[in-house]
Amino acid sequence: MTMELPVFENDADSDTVMGVLRQTGAAVIRHALDDATVDACAAEMRAEFDTRGKLQENDFNGYRTLRISGVLGYAPTTARMIGHPWVLAVADAI
Secondary structure (H helix, E strand, O other): OOOOOOEEEOOOOHHHHHHHHHHHOOOEEEOOOOHHHHHHHHHHHHHHHHHHOOOOOEOOOEOOOOOOOOHHHOOHHHHHHHOOHHHHHHHHHO
């Protein structure tokens, strides 16, 4: 069975998004970050993805997804994601 992820614009009502998130376990907020922030995060993480991204490949994690951790240590712009109002709202709701 395939389930489509619910998708919302970044001005969606937070109560509606939280209700759907509780029901489905996931939701997408489109354009939550501006392009410059996304580009900066990607640029800061690129070297780590290239160096360590495939180290956690296995049958459980899969073989087509690059994985890294500790991103705040080498990608400071990611703090904008962690402290984003949507992220904080979800954390508070949970």
